[in-house]
Amino acid sequence: MSDIWEFWRRSLLGEKPETTPGTPHAGFYRDRSSRAVAIWKDGEQWVCSVTSGYCPRHKDEIDELFGFVCRAPITRELFMHIKNGGGWPEDVQIPERGAGDNSQSLPPHELLAAQINDMIDEARKWLASIGGKIATQEHADKAANFAGAFGELEKEADKARKNEKEPHDKAAKAVQAKWLPVIELAAEKKSWLKKEFEKFALAEKRRREEEARRLAEEQRKAAEEAARAAAENGEPPPQPEAIEEPAPVKNVAAGTRGTRVALKTRVDYVVIDLPAFAAHLAALENPPPEFLEACRKIANRLGAAGANPPGVEKRVTEFAA
Template identity: 30%
Template structure:
């Protein structure tokens, strides 16, 4: 009975802090075995992010001799129900709370990030004048980049947390710089769009007309190529027929010259490989072998499989299939790899 009385007394004393203490030991339980309800703030020490995404210390407690719960955020009194859902998932120790309240930062702070968000003294006015935004961002980015060296190798979760803070800050600075770049560039883009709206229809219509003429020229050159190949084919057939006829008449040892095939020479003003014009430059004409159809995809893939571009494409397709949950892909091995997003 004595032990039960002592236990009950201990529970009475510890009870008001029980939720916070349990949350400190196991943050993953918050919202699960440790329920969170709006308007039901729990006594303890926490932190919440401000508009700059920087953590501020939060204390929620019953003042001595009072049954009314109070809350303080960075030393300013606020209503507990206003801050509870924003801070409940970030419990901190009493020592960490006091250190942050004194301006010493948090144990898991990255020094560079913390230095860039040191709150100004509200009693001192800023008479430094407007600082050039580009120079300010440049200085902050350079300072943040110098901090990367501290995370060349990460060996524990505490260091990983600090590294992530620096990464977040660099991404934020990158976004700020990009927004400013976009803001300054936008008027020029709008002016460019107005110019394009006026001139691009003219550019496109003239180009489409030129391409229509080019298609007609392509058709004519292909017809000429077809005729030339037909003449070459007939000439070859005539040569073979003449040789066969000579062998039949004079025997296998006879040596004959192949009959000459008369072809129509190209006009001097239109040399082979060019289309001359009375206005502007001449167009060059080239003949190339093009792939018409694929008759055996497997054979083609096998033939091209040693090409780096083909291998890169196959690797990407395999990864896409793995991402989709496929497990029966031949010719590959897979492994688990953590990726920070």
């Protein structure tokens, strides 16, 4: 007589015994919905027990369920634990805060922070209990569940933040809607009149520069005429006066209230040879971070579009998400 439990026992030892459709094997298993499943024979009849939901009654249904759970054996003790209302070893429960722990007096953000810190303590204790390193699938499941619990707390905190912030956002939006058009109108007309001033100021600057050049030229001609007259009269030439170069003209400014408006000088450096400039930056021992970041973004965009630009290598990084 064959041992109907042999498949399950060998599976618990890490083996993967062969199985064929239409041949369920007695044992305790876990399905994809995290239900605990028990399959056994009552006389000649295959029977099944599940911890929640629909329980198969017919052999073909039991065999179909076995096909889903046969590679996920669990111990009988764990089955009974789950059946009696317990949780799976990798389950993570968010610590409750309530009456008796003085947390009800905390504001909502501090209460949630306390829950997160409680969860941090639990996660650290668990990680220490397994030697500080994930070594099994059960460990990996528990770590993922801890991450999921932190994610739930993150969403809860973000939702509370948005709810608390919403009336302030609406009030700020109303203030912006009321005042921005007024501010923009004044700013627009400020720029308008400054442009009108700029036309005058540039013309006035040119006029002053031309006047300074004219005076310098008259001074030079007067000196030459004096020297020529002295020579005609047989007199020694007059001591030449130093002819000064035209001094920079005084900046053009205007306005008698508040801040005066004046011409200002702005220096811009324009890239006229992009390949040369880019090559220079790339050759630096420490290229500017913003240059590297711009190159990274462009490379990712081109790569995502299917391009294969020179100097770019595709790298695949795996990470937990």
